[in-house]
Amino acid sequence: MSINLVLRNVLRSRLPILSLTRVRLLHEDIHDRSQNFPSPTMAGFTEKLDFIAHNAYDGIPIYRVCNRKGQVIVPGGDPGIDKDELIRMYKSMTLLNTMDKILYESQRQGRISFYMTNYGEEATHVGSASALDPQDIVYGQYRETGVLLHRGQTLDGLMNQCYSNQLDFGKGKQMPVHYGNKDLNFVTISSPLATQMPQAVGTAYAFKRAKNGLVVICYFGEGAASEGDAHAAFNFAATLDCPIIFFCRNNGYAISTPAEEQFRSDGVAPRGPAYGISTIRVDGNDLFAVYNATKEARNTAVSENRPVLIEAMTYRIGHHSTSDDSSAYRSVDEVRYWDVKDHPITRFSLYLKDKGLWDDDTEKKWGQDARQQVLKAFARAEKELKPSIKEMFTDVYDDIPPHLQSQMKEMESHLELYKEHYPIKNYAK
Amino acid sequence: MASILARLPSRLSLVSRPGARTIAHFKYHPDQPITDKGQLEKMTMLQSITSALDISLEKDASTCIFGEDVAFGGVFRCTVGLQDKYGKDRVFNTPLCEQGIVGFGIGMAVAGSKAIAEIQFGDYIFPAFDQIVNEAAKYRYRSGNLFDCGSLTIRATWGAVGHGGLYHSQSPEAYFAHTPGLKIVIPRSPTKAKGLLRSCVNDENPCIFFEPKILYRSASEEVPVEDYSIPIGKAEVVKKGSDITLIGWGTQVHVLLEVATMVQEKLGVSCEVIDLFSILPWDKETVFESVVKTGRCLIAHEAPITGGFGAELAASITENCFLNLESPIQRICGYDTPFPLIFEPFYLPDKWRCLEGIKKAINY
Numbered sequence: 001m002s003i004n005l006v007l008r009n010v011l012r013s014r015l016p017i018l019s020l021t022r023v024r025l026l027h028e029d030i031h032d033r034s035q036n037f038p039s040p041t042m043a044g045f046t047e048k049l050d051f052i053a054h055n056a057y058d059g060i061p062i063y064r065v066c067n068r069k070g071q072v073i074v075p076g077g078d079p080g081i082d083k084d085e086l087i088r089m090y091k092s093m094t095l096l097n098t099m100d101k102i103l104y105e106s107q108r109q110g111r112i113s114f115y116m117t118n119y120g121e122e123a124t125h126v127g128s129a130s131a132l133d134p135q136d137i138v139y140g141q142y143r144e145t146g147v148l149l150h151r152g153q154t155l156d157g158l159m160n161q162c163y164s165n166q167l168d169f170g171k172g173k174q175m176p177v178h179y180g181n182k183d184l185n186f187v188t189i190s191s192p193l194a195t196q197m198p199q200a201v202g203t204a205y206a207f208k209r210a211k212n213g214l215v216v217i218c219y220f221g222e223g224a225a226s227e228g229d230a231h232a233a234f235n236f237a238a239t240l241d242c243p244i245i246f247f248c249r250n251n252g253y254a255i256s257t258p259a260e261e262q263f264r265s266d267g268v269a270p271r272g273p274a275y276g277i278s279t280i281r282v283d284g285n286d287l288f289a290v291y292n293a294t295k296e297a298r299n300t301a302v303s304e305n306r307p308v309l310i311e312a313m314t315y316r317i318g319h320h321s322t323s324d325d326s327s328a329y330r331s332v333d334e335v336r337y338w339d340v341k342d343h344p345i346t347r348f349s350l351y352l353k354d355k356g357l358w359d360d361d362t363e364k365k366w367g368q369d370a371r372q373q374v375l376k377a378f379a380r381a382e383k384e385l386k387p388s389i390k391e392m393f394t395d396v397y398d399d400i401p402p403h404l405q406s407q408m409k410e411m412e413s414h415l416e417l418y419k420e421h422y423p424i425k426n427y428a429k
Numbered sequence: 430m431a432s433i434l435a436r437l438p439s440r441l442s443l444v445s446r447p448g449a450r451t452i453a454h455f456k457y458h459p460d461q462p463i464t465d466k467g468q469l470e471k472m473t474m475l476q477s478i479t480s481a482l483d484i485s486l487e488k489d490a491s492t493c494i495f496g497e498d499v500a501f502g503g504v505f506r507c508t509v510g511l512q513d514k515y516g517k518d519r520v521f522n523t524p525l526c527e528q529g530i531v532g533f534g535i536g537m538a539v540a541g542s543k544a545i546a547e548i549q550f551g552d553y554i555f556p557a558f559d560q561i562v563n564e565a566a567k568y569r570y571r572s573g574n575l576f577d578c579g580s581l582t583i584r585a586t587w588g589a590v591g592h593g594g595l596y597h598s599q600s601p602e603a604y605f606a607h608t609p610g611l612k613i614v615i616p617r618s619p620t621k622a623k624g625l626l627r628s629c630v631n632d633e634n635p636c637i638f639f640e641p642k643i644l645y646r647s648a649s650e651e652v653p654v655e656d657y658s659i660p661i662g663k664a665e666v667v668k669k670g671s672d673i674t675l676i677g678w679g680t681q682v683h684v685l686l687e688v689a690t691m692v693q694e695k696l697g698v699s700c701e702v703i704d705l706f707s708i709l710p711w712d713k714e715t716v717f718e719s720v721v722k723t724g725r726c727l728i729a730h731e732a733p734i735t736g737g738f739g740a741e742l743a744a745s746i747t748e749n750c751f752l753n754l755e756s757p758i759q760r761i762c763g764y765d766t767p768f769p770l771i772f773e774p775f776y777l778p779d780k781w782r783c784l785e786g787i788k789k790a791i792n793y
Contacts, residue, residue, distance in 0.1 A: 137540070171573035180572045187539065188572035192563045198529045199564070202536020202544070206491070209518055209542070228556070232529025239524055240533075395574045396609050398633035401662065401710045 059266040060281045062313055065288035068342055070350030072288070079291050081130070083357060089130055089287065090352055091366065092150040093122040093345050098370040099145075099155065100318070102378060103162060107176075107322040111382065112162045114176045118145055120285070120317030123344030124249050126150050127290030128310075132217060132298060137207075138186045139200040139218040141193065142177055143249065147219070151184040155373055159381035166387040166428045171395070193224040197233030197246070201307075204242035208305050215301045217245040217294075222311075223254020225268045234275040237307035245297045246277070246309045249284065251316035256329040272309035284312030285344040287351075315342070385428045389415070453643075454589070454779045455683040459650040460618035466653035475645040477619035477652045478507045478584075481626040482545065484656045486515045489543050492630070494520045496530055496547030496584075504549060505586060505645055531557035531583060535565050535635075538578035543630060548585040551639055552596040557583075558604070565635040566610030579633035584626070587615065587639035588680055589731050589777055594770035600679070600732035600763075602708045605637055606741065612636040612661055613708040617682040618644070619652050624659030625706060632661060641679040664712035666719065670701035673725035673790055676716065676742060678705045681729050681778065688783045698791055708738055716742065717749050724755040725790045729778045734762035756793030759786040 065077035072078045081089070100117040107115040118125065125146025132138075138147055145158070157169060161179050164172035170180060170188065180188025187196065187203075200218035207214050224230060225248055237244050248268045252259050265271065272279025278300060282289040290312055297308035315338040319326045326335070352358035393400055393408045400408070415422060462469055472480065486492050494508060500522045502509035512520035523530050527548055534546035548554045554561070561583070569577035589598045605613050612634050616622035622640065629636035667682060668689055675685040682704045689700035701719050705711055720726045726746055728739040739760040746758055761778040769776055 169573055169575060170571065173573065174571050178571070180575050182575040188568075188576050190564065190567070190571060192559060195532060195560060195564050198532025198560070199536035199539060201529075202533035202538075203540040204536070205493075205533070206537045206540035206542040209491070209493075210540075228528055229532055229560075232524075232526045232532060235524045235526065236529045236533050240521070395570045395572075397612075398569070398577070398579060403710055403713065 054264070060269045060279070060311075062281050062283050063289050063293060064283035064286045065292060066286050066347060066351060068347060070347045070352075070354060072351075077288060077292065079288055079295070081291070085130060086352065086357060089126050089150070090345075090348055090358065091370075092126045092129075092146060093287075093348065094366065095155075095370050095373070096122055096125070096146045096149050097345060098367075099149075099158065099374045102371075102374050103159075103176075104318075104322065106378065112176050114322055115162065116142055116177045116321045117318035118143055120315050120338055120343065121249055121251060122146050123287040123348065124247070124284045124290055124312045124314055127287040128217065128219075128245075128247055128294040131291045131294035133214060135185060135212075136214050136298070137200075137203055137216045139196040139203070139216065140186070140189055141196070141220050141224055141249075142189050142191075143221070144219045145177065145179065148179055148181060148184060148186050151181075151186065153179070153181055153184055153186075155377035156380060157181065159377045160384065163381040163384065164386060165381055165384035167381075167384055168387070171391045172387045173391075173395075194220055194227035194229040194233075196220070197224075197227075197229050198236055201233050201237045201240070201242050201244055204237065204244035204301075204307075205240055208241070208243055213302060215243045215245060215298055217247055219247045219249060221254060222248060222250040222252075222259055222268050223257065223262055225271075226254075226262055234271065234277060234307070234309070238276040241305045242307055243301040243305050244307045245294065245301055246272075246307060247294070248309065248311045249314060250311055251284075251314045253316050253320070253326075253330070255320045255324060256326070258330075267311055267313070269309065269311040272311075277307045277309050279309040279311070281311045281313060284314030285342055285347060287344060287348045314344075317343075386426050388428045389424070453591070453647070454774065454777050455680055456687050457644070457648050458683050458686045459648075460620040462651040463620060463624075463653050463657060466657045467655045468653070469651040470654050471649060472619050472623075472652040473646050474616075474619045474622050474640070474648045475505055475507050477623040478626060478640065479509060479511070480652070480654070481623040481630070482508060482511060483514070484627065485543065485545065485630045486511060486519060488656070491542040491580075492519065492545065493537060493542065494545045494547065495523050495533070497525050497549050498522060499547050503547065505642060507584075507640075507645075508547075527553055527556040528560055531560040531565065534581045534583065535560060535568065535578045538581035538635070539568070539576055541580065543580045544578075544582070545630060546581065546583045548583060550597055550599075550642075551585040551587040551601050552599040554583075554585050554601060554637075561605065561611070561635075561637070562608045566608045568610075568635075570610060577633070578635050581635045582626075582629045582632075582638055583636070584638045584640060586642040588641045588643060589768070589773065590643045591773065592770065593768070595767045598731075598768040598773075600639075600730065602637075602639060603732055603736055603738045603741075606709050606738050608709075610635070611709055613639070614661055614706060615639045615641065615679045615708065616706065617641070617679055617704050619648055619650055621659060621704075621706065623652055624657050625661065627656060627658040628661050631658065636661070639679070643680055659706075662707045662710045662712060664706060664715040665704045666701060666715065667704050668700065668702040670699040670723065672699045672723055673727060673787060674701045674703060674716070674719040674723045675783070675787075676703045676705055676726065676728045677730065678708065679731075681731060684778070684780050684783060685729060688780045688787065691780065691784060692787050696788070696791070698787060700787070705742075711742075713745065713749070716746065720746050720750045721753045724753050726750075726754070727759040727761060727783065727786045727790055729761040729783055729786070731763050731777060733765045734760055735765050737762050756790045759790050761786040 129150040162176040204216040534544040537544035692698040
């Protein structure tokens with residue numbers, strides 16, 4: 001809201017302003033300006049040929065609550081989250097970090113086929129998740145596992161998905177990290193970027209009609225924001241008045257492409273007001289800034305049926321994925337800076353320690369506990385059989401149509417003849 | 430319903446008006462009236478579609494209709510009166526953006542609402558190709574049935590219209606037929622349009638419903654006023670015959686019916702005409718049964734021949750009816766060119782081209 005005003009004022013101050021006399025002379029023109037052009041505009045006429053420069057206004061400021069030492073520097077900025085939730089938030093972030101390390105290594109050892117870590121972006125996940133109602137629907141991209149974890153997703157569920165075993169909620173059909181959970185209102189992830197964005201808007205529209213008091217949150221990276229579907233989503237959400245929070249994780253890179261090759265605007269945030277969307281930019285490594293912004297965005301979205309855009313500035317500390325070596329396009333020093341000097345987990349742990357809610361001892365115990373939890377779940381998932389091969393044919397449609405039934409039979413007869421050439425024993429009956 | 434029909438103006442349409450084109454490439458064959466569904470009323474295809482939409486909105490309060498220009502009644506008048514009757518939150522315009530329309534519809538369906546999205550012309554469905562093929566079609570499968578968008582129906586106008594040129598004439602069904610997870614339906618008459626559209630809306634899978642726009646006003650017949658549905662995935666033997674099976678869908682069925690009469694009269698050849706209706710999944714049983722009986726087959730569609738759905742039919746028929754085939758399967762289709770404006774009469778698989786195809790098959 002305030003950002004909207006700031007932007008508008010800044011824009012105005014750079015626009016040529018008509019002198020009072022000329023305003024009077026042109027009074028009639030200005031008076032009927034809205035009748036002249038059907039397209040809604042707040043603008044009056046000008047007689048000066050003057051383009052609005054691409055750098056006409058200052059960048060949208062980055063809202064923060066804590067400094068890098070975890071000290072709340074904004075009076076009243078501490079959201080006053082209760083102790084249990086603070087600890088739970090910290091545990092979600094660190095458990096995610098522990099799981100990332102182990103699953104990343106397991107991919108390196110060839111035990112799972114693919115993985116994507118969340119290093120450096122843990123606060124964007126947990127801060128926003130904590131500020132939402134658990135019934136609010138989440139549409140994600142793929143680097144939002146912390147949201148799911150903080151909502152109560154078990155480690156077993158995540159491991160089962162990465163191992164595509166018979167307990168996987170997705171029945172082993174998608175690549176690792178493509179999680180989904182109906183009970184936790186987390187829509188299944190898909191690989192095509194930004195496709196979830198207009199979908200999230202459609203769900204938000206259905207929520208508005210259902211008057212259920214819920215919002216939709218839709219996460220995406222700054223690279224995905226370049227897709228046409230991002231444009232579609234912003235514009236539909238605004239024109240159809242949908243209660244949705246667009247949450248952009250601007251981590252500086254889309255695989256190897258740095259943000260300055262992604263857009264020439266001041267990040268993604270300035271697009272919000274251009275679509276008529278209230279917008280804020282936050283420090284994505286500051287848990288409380290993310291929390292406060294999401295909380296307020298949720299209030300706006302649900303009470304006014306309007307979309308809100310949050311751009312969280314952060315840094316992708318890990319490689320893009322296990323198929324990527326990021327040292328090919330960025331310096332190790334750059335990565336080290338963010339890992340050591342400005343890490344969301346470090347910052348939050350300093351806060352907790354300062355408040356006497358956490359200390360080195362608890363840290364050590366929790367570290368061991370988290371590692372054990374992950375390793376145990378990992379071992380359990382690895383032991384499970386893969387789903388029945390027949391599952392290949394289920395869920396294409398709500399039932400299995402005749403042509404697919406006959407293809408399934410064809411496969412079964414084939415496997416009967418050539419069973420020794422297929423890994424049948426790894427699959428459930 | 431009656432009040433909505435009464436308001437239909439007879440303008441604002443791209444469909445040929447009487448006199449706009451001297452010779453239509455087909456003669457409309459009215460459908461057999463459905464007699465066991467109560468009161469009948471004379472309806473054009475656009476009116477029967479409006480009727481299906483009206484019933485859909487009435488039966489389920491979650492149902493919404495949206496797309497470009499649907500609020501005032503649609504550029505083909507299929508949604509006339511619906512916004513007044515059901516409100517602006519249920520029948521509304523979207524921004525002009527096809528990928529947004531389909532993505533939005535998927536999201537509504539994921540939330541459990543019935544979503545009826547309109548793409549103004551089938552020719553403009555391609556910006557939404559990614560949302561349809563990668564998203565809508567795969568939603569249930571990839572989530573292990575945790576989430577689905579089964580309550581999504583996409584309506585789009587389809588087919589030649591006399592003067593539509595490259596981008597108001599296309600028949601894109603074959604692009605989508607290659608996509609597991611979708612259902613694709615094309616009606617040939619007002620009666621079939623209403624019943625099949627109702628089935629699409631109620632089906633638990635994402636459906637694409639292609640409406641032959643040349644039939645919107647030119648096809649008119651007695652249609653039940655009340656609700657009824659016609660099953661997806663079932664073809665219809667429109668005319669019984671013994672010498673050759675002719676397969677088509679949409680407007681082309683009428684071309685084939687006319688040809689069937691011609692060859693019966695001129696050559697004494699008895700044609701069995703099948704309306705496939707449903708491109709995906711398609712009714713193998715009815716098709717194979719017919720070809721096994723007749724031993725000859727001609728497939729005709731407006732879309733280009735290479736990679737057209739006729740190729741899938743021909744391959745499957747060859748595989749399953751090999752010993753019964755007396756001659757090669759004939760495919761009479763659009764040429765492998767973009768759909769041309771001034772050459773349309775020469776481009777279409779009209780009755781004369783179909784006639785020649787039948788002669789070839791019979792004389793082989």
